[in-house]
Structure formats: C-alpha cells, structure tokens
Amino acid sequence: MAEAARRLTTLAEQVLGAPLPVRVRAWDGSESGPPGTPVLHVRRRRALRRLLWKPGELGLARAWVAGDLDVEGDLYQALELLAGHLWERDEGSGPRSGPAALLSALRDPALRAAGRELLRLAGPLPPPAPPREEARTGGGPLHTVRRDKQAISHHYDVGNTFYEHVLGPSMVYSCAYWPGPDATLQEAQRAKLDLVCRKLALRPGQRLLDVGCGWGSMALHAAREYGVRVVGITLSEEQAAYARKRVAEAGLTDRVEIRVQDYREVHDGPFDALSSIGMAEHVGSARYAEYAAELHALLEPGGRLLNHQIARRPLRDEADYRVDEFIDRYVFPDGELAPVGRTVAQLEQAGFEVRDVESLREHYALTLRAWVANLEAHWDEAVRLTSPGRARVWRLYMAASALAFERNRIGVNQVLAVRTPPSGGSGLPLRTRDWR
The missing domain is CATH 3.40.50.150 (Vaccinia Virus protein VP39)
Structure with a gap:
C-alpha cells in the first residue's frame, strides 16, 4: 500500500477525467495532489469499502460520520472545490458528475483496470456497520x-x-x-x-x-x-x-x-x-x-x-x-x-x-x-x-x-x-x- 495517496489521486483523475482539485493524504501517511489546497484525509482504508458498498452520498456520509474521511484546512474551500464532483450536477455535465456516477464510470471497459485497483486498495468487503448516528425511523408510510x-x-x-x-x-x-x-x-x-x-x-x-x-x-x-x-x-x-x-x-x-x-x-x-x-x-x-x-x-x-x-x-x-x-x-x-x-x-x-x-x-x-x-x-x-x-x-x-x-x-x-x-x-x- 506504499504511496496510497498517489494511487488514489491517479484513480480519481482517471474516473473524473480532470485533475483532482484538492490534496489527498492516505492512511499510510503519503500525500498527493496540488499543494496549498485543503487536504482530503482518507484516514482508513475502510472509507473506500464504505463507498464501494454504498456508492454515492450514503457511502461518503458513512465514511465522514465514522471519521474514516476528513478534511484538513478550510472546510468551505474544500466543499467549493469538490462541489461539481460531489453533488452539483448541471444540465449536460455528463455521466462523470456525482459520486454514484463516478463509480458507475468504473464499469466502462477503459476503466476496468482502475476499478480493480480501487478494489485492491479498499481491502475486503463488506465494510463495518453504519455509524450509530444514522437514523432508524422504521418502515411504514411516510409522515404518519x-x-x-x-x-x-x-x-x-x-x-x-x-x-x-x-x-x-x-x-x-x-x-x-x-x-x-x-x-x-x-x-x-x-x-x-x-x-x-x-x-x-x-x-x-x-x-x-x-x-x-x-x-x-x-x-x-x-x-x-x-x-x-x-x-x-x-x-x-x-x-x-x-x-x-x-x-x-x-x-x-x-x-x-x-x-x-x-x-x-x-x-x-x-x-x-x-x-x-x-x-x-x-x-x-x-x-x-x-x-x-x-x-x-x-x-x-x-x-x-x-x-x-x-x-x-x-x-x-x-x-x-x-x-x-x-x-x-x-x-x-x-x-x-x-x-x-x-x-x-x-x-x-x-x-x-x-x-x-x-x-x-x-x-x-x-x-x-x-x-x-x-x-x-x-x-x-x-x-x-x-x-x-x-x-x-x-x-x-x-x-x-x-x-x-x-x-x-x-x-x-x-x-x-x-x-x-x-x-x-x-x-x-x-x-x-x-x-x-
């Protein structure tokens, strides 16, 4: 797992089709990405497992709440830089906008090698249970x-x-x-x-x-x-x-x-x-x-x-x-x-x-x-x-x-x-x- 940050950055940029706008620090202490920007700290490999298990905002949310994923530096600036890749999807932005779309892009034959690499980095699935802060409102009709x-x-x-x-x-x-x-x-x-x-x-x-x-x-x-x-x-x-x-x-x-x-x-x-x-x-x-x-x-x-x-x-x-x-x-x-x-x-x-x-x-x-x-x-x-x-x-x-x-x-x-x-x-x- 040496230089995990460089491997993560390379994978992200392959999927995004654009440079990653923030710096990445991985669980092994390695760093990669543009200096002088907020740092996206992947504290534990299980952050990737959470994202692979529940692609999209839910996987990201669980990683954030559990402390597996963090931001060091200006949180507002980090969110501004990542907005277009995480939650803002404009008309005509294509399939590479939003986390679920990013992961679905790995099904593209040209990105299968990147997908296999991500699985190797993530480690064995499934991830741990969701954080206890997750709401459990039970089943039944909404808004009774x-x-x-x-x-x-x-x-x-x-x-x-x-x-x-x-x-x-x-x-x-x-x-x-x-x-x-x-x-x-x-x-x-x-x-x-x-x-x-x-x-x-x-x-x-x-x-x-x-x-x-x-x-x-x-x-x-x-x-x-x-x-x-x-x-x-x-x-x-x-x-x-x-x-x-x-x-x-x-x-x-x-x-x-x-x-x-x-x-x-x-x-x-x-x-x-x-x-x-x-x-x-x-x-x-x-x-x-x-x-x-x-x-x-x-x-x-x-x-x-x-x-x-x-x-x-x-x-x-x-x-x-x-x-x-x-x-x-x-x-x-x-x-x-x-x-x-x-x-x-x-x-x-x-x-x-x-x-x-x-x-x-x-x-x-x-x-x-x-x-x-x-x-x-x-x-x-x-x-x-x-x-x-x-x-x-x-x-x-x-x-x-x-x-x-x-x-x-x-x-x-x-x-x-x-x-x-x-x-x-x-x-x-x-x-x-x-x-x-």
Whole structure:
C-alpha cells in the first residue's frame, strides 16, 4: 500500500477525467495532489469499502460520520472545490458528475483496470456497520403522526445544551434576518422574530398558533412584545420541556402554552394568526395539501399565516427529484424540499390568498456560517454532549448548506397568506412591505 495517496489521486483523475482539485493524504501517511489546497484525509482504508458498498452520498456520509474521511484546512474551500464532483450536477455535465456516477464510470471497459485497483486498495468487503448516528425511523408510510415524531426526535432530541452552543442565546433554529453584515446572530434572530410578528400584524389579545415552536423563542417574543396569547406546538419532548421552562422564567405562563402535539391534532381553533417557521420542510409532498388545509381550517377569517420554508430549485422533470441521502439518514429523516412555486400553489389550493413572498436566501447563508463558527468554538463540549459522529454531521451539513444557499442551489422564503373573508377585505395595507 506504499504511496496510497498517489494511487488514489491517479484513480480519481482517471474516473473524473480532470485533475483532482484538492490534496489527498492516505492512511499510510503519503500525500498527493496540488499543494496549498485543503487536504482530503482518507484516514482508513475502510472509507473506500464504505463507498464501494454504498456508492454515492450514503457511502461518503458513512465514511465522514465514522471519521474514516476528513478534511484538513478550510472546510468551505474544500466543499467549493469538490462541489461539481460531489453533488452539483448541471444540465449536460455528463455521466462523470456525482459520486454514484463516478463509480458507475468504473464499469466502462477503459476503466476496468482502475476499478480493480480501487478494489485492491479498499481491502475486503463488506465494510463495518453504519455509524450509530444514522437514523432508524422504521418502515411504514411516510409522515404518519408516529413516524414524524420519530424523525423529529432524531434531529432535535440530542440535548438542549448542544443546541445552546450552536444556536446561541436566541435558541432560534431557522434563518435569521440580518439588518447588516456587522449585526450579531442574536440581533439578527430577534429581527427575524419581529419581522414575522409585524407581517402577521399581531395585536394584544389575539391568539397565535406557532406550528413547530422549537424552544419557544417565537412564542416568547410574540407574547412579550405584542401582548398575544400563544399556543406553541412541537413533536420534540426535549424542546417542549425547555420552552416551558423559559416561559415560566419569563412570567408568561398565563399567555403562552407549549404542547407536544402534531398540527393535525390541534382542535381548539380558530386562531387569529399562524406562524410556521422552518417546520414545513418536515411535512412531505404527500401531506402538504393536508398541511395547508389544516392550517386554513385553524385560522379565523381575515387571519394571516406566515409560512417560512426552505425551497429547492425546480427540475425539468420533477419525477427526477431525490432526497439527499446524507440529509435523510443523518440530519432530517423524511424531510423534503419543494420549489416555492409549488408551495404557493398548494396554499392557494387550500383556500389561502397569498399576498407576499420574500426570499431570504443570503440571510440563511450568513446564519449557517454563524452556527458553524459557534459549533467549532465549542467543539470539545459538543462532542462530549453528543458524540464525535454527531458533531461531524452537524458541521458538514451546516457548512454544505451555507454554500448551497450562497450558490443558489436552495433558497428560503417567507410566504404571507390570508384566509380572506367572503367580503374580500384582506386587512393588509396598500404598501404591504411597510408591515405596519
């Protein structure tokens, strides 16, 4: 296995048909590739076995989470350099784009020798079992109440202290609204919560339902600053316990109720306003029409919905959409993204009148970079609170997501919709963006 890095680099360049953009360090200490670039460190041979056993993002994810594969140097730069080979596939890019396509290229007769060499380097198959951080939500239909609760628990019930280190004092786990590049994360998250409240035109005495309330930040802000009564619902037991404690400490138990409850189980409407911030990504395409209809039924005529949701770019053929395997197995099990146009259409089909759509794409990139910086600053504690694999999952997914927003691969939008009454009066000002 002498000079394994040189052999790996040669194999990769044969398959890619282009120079490898990063340096490689192999398990034997050898290095190869362009100097002065981030180093892709293949710490153990079993990283290759994982990739050969599960070609594509899942094999790469397992190698990363297990620590068999690492990046030394600037992670953002490494992901930028590797983006075209790992996950970004443009129209007409050909079969050598993406890890699964790279491995399928080894079936080409001209590359069979490279394939045999890769097998020799990898060692005996199969690889070890998947890392324990991989989600196991069981079988059955997607997006039942039971399965959704399992999926939410996988992502959110990893310890509130861990999230305190990542999110900071605001404990808001969605895109912030940056008044300027010099603002702090805390200031930007407060600005986002206030923007939502202003778009909803909240007034004292109104009832607000916060769907997917997280650790209670929106509920607290709306009750404290706008005098409304709030019901916050989440499927995470840990989030609910944390939110209730914050509500009690703020002296707002008379105005804020936190429930462990699915949106399909809320039967004490109508509400004057609804907020759904970073929750709808968990709903799934098969259930989205039901989600929109349920929220419409829970809203008072004339009431407003603020739906804050990540969106993907539309595909030429929507049947080609596949959920990212790394995200599905390690981050948000069963999560799905939809183009913003489909979201708007489904809200309108449920009876809403969509009045405003605002993109916050660049704001989410800034938010994610701030979260990554927080995680890296508290790395040892984050590992102690969860596991090395879990901390690695969060660092990779947040850094990769920041780049995806910056490169316009995904976006995030606030959709303001109204349950317009029969009279037709929306209650919105003529100059909507003033949000008075």
